[in-house]
Amino acid sequence: MSHLSAVLKESWHLVEDRQDRVAAYFYARLFLANPQLRDLFPVQMDVQRGRLLGAIVATIQNLDDPARFDGYLRALGRDHRKYHVTPEHYAHVKTALLDALRAHAGDRWTSVYEQAWGDVYDLTARTMIAGAEEDDGPPYWHAEVLDHERRRADVAVFTCRPLRPLRYRAGQYVSIECPHQPRLWRPYSVANAPRPDDTLEFHVRSTGGGWVSSALVRRLKVGEVIRLAAPMGSMILDPASRRDIVFVSGGTGLAPVKAMLDELTRYNRTRWIHLFRGERGHDDFYDSEELDLLAEAHPWLTVVRSVSAEPDYPGERGAVTDVMSRYGPWRDHDFYVAGPRAMVNATLTRLTEMRVPGTRIRYDALTSD
Known part of the structure; x- marks a missing residue:
């Protein structure tokens, strides 16, 4: 699909500097022609517009990797069942x-x-529909x-129990809807x-304008019922590998690492x-005691913490990527990276410079708000 991918990238470049307007136009056109679809979307559409653009970029980036492209879209199709999407909506x-x-x-x-986008969209729709149809689980829990x-x-750290079992793998994620932000x-x-x-168990950090994260941290109460969508994500342990492991995490990127x-x-x-864990200051290490107990109980686990904005910190100082690099060499290890997107991207760049094979690196840069 390399030629098709090149055509998509070339055409996307024509509108990339106006992508916010592209998204606004898309939703205006969609709802004007199909007003019944408006109820499938949240009242606040600002973040939703960004997610549309993210999905377009992800499609373009994954097109040259057919297996990853297929797996991503099938999972996305299963995930969209929570919106009550039907095959007719795709047209x-x-x-x-x-x-x-x-x-x-x-x-x-x-x-x-026009032909390239139409062909890719048709393939995307077919794959997502197939993913939804082959899933025999509920649309959400x-x-x-x-x-x-x-x-x-x-x-906030909270625990919940689905009313029926939800099957997933350690390292995966689910989408959450809470009663405070339907x-x-x-x-x-x-x-x-x-x-x-x-x-x-979930770890949530509220962001400045985050509708859902703020509700989950500040308003969620014991006894309330939330909804969970189907699990997604491929950052799971490789069952065939016997190599030693390096985890690099920041913020609530600790959650999949803990799993x-x-x-x-x-x-x-x-x-x-x-496990290399980086934060701006020592007060940001919200789960230190539990991690220390885990390391004490399992001698094979070493936890290294570093801070980037606290000159008097008695431990490691500097970006977690730099600290991790000093402890190498790591060429014979598996890597799992999770946290803020900037930290993840910096770590991936560093691992490339260190010539760690890409097949040994899995990462997660969720940005929930």
């Missing part, structure tokens, strides 16, 4: 998307671009909040491996594990 979206691209590319839009603890002013779904990583009692550590405690005996 409406295609019309609105092509109209938006055509309108903002202007005279530079060609029949070649209702889950009761069992406990809720504020670890910092802007961080129809707004945001992705959060599960912070534990599957348990016999089916409970799931994978939880899984490793159940069977690991031979692999050495290093």
Whole structure:
């Protein structure tokens, strides 16, 4: 698909500097022609517009990797069941998307671009529909909040139990909708491996304008019922690997790392594990005591913390990527990276410079708000 991918990138470049207007035009066109679809979307559409653009970019980036492209879209199709999307809706979206691209590319839009976007969209729709149809689970799970603890002013850790079991792998994430922000779904990583009692733990940090994160941190109460969508994500432990592991995390990127550590405690005996955790200041390490107990109980685990904005910190100082680099060499290790997008991107760049094979790197840069 390399030629098709090149055509998509070339045509996207025509509108990339106006992508916010492309998204606004798309939704205006979609709702004007199909007003019944408006109820499928949240009242606040600002973040939703950004998610549309993110999906377009992800499609373009994954097109040259057929297996990843197929897996991503099938998972996305299953995930969209929570919106009650039907196969008929895809045709409406295609019309609105092509109209938006055509309108903002202007005279530079060609029949070649039109055909390429149409073909890719048709493939995308078929794959997503197939993913939805092959899923025999519910469109979402209702889950009761069992406990809720504020670890910092802007961080909460809470546990919930779905009313029916939700099957997932350690390292995956689910989208959450809470009663305080109906129809707004945001992705959060599960912070534990599957348990016999089916409970799931989540770590949430509220962001400045985050509708859902703020509600989950400040308003969610024990006894309330939230909704969880189907699990997604491929940052899971490689069952065939026997290599030692390096985890690099920042912020609530600790959540999927804790889930994978939880899984490793159940069977690991031979692999050495290093966890590098970076924050701006020492007060940001909201889960230190539990991690220290975990390292004390399992000698194969080493936890290294670093801060980037506290000159008097007695431990490691500097960006977590730099600290991790000083502890190498790591060329024979598996890497898992999770946290803020800037930290993840910096770590991926550094690992490339260190010539760590890309097949040994898995990452997660969820940005929930």
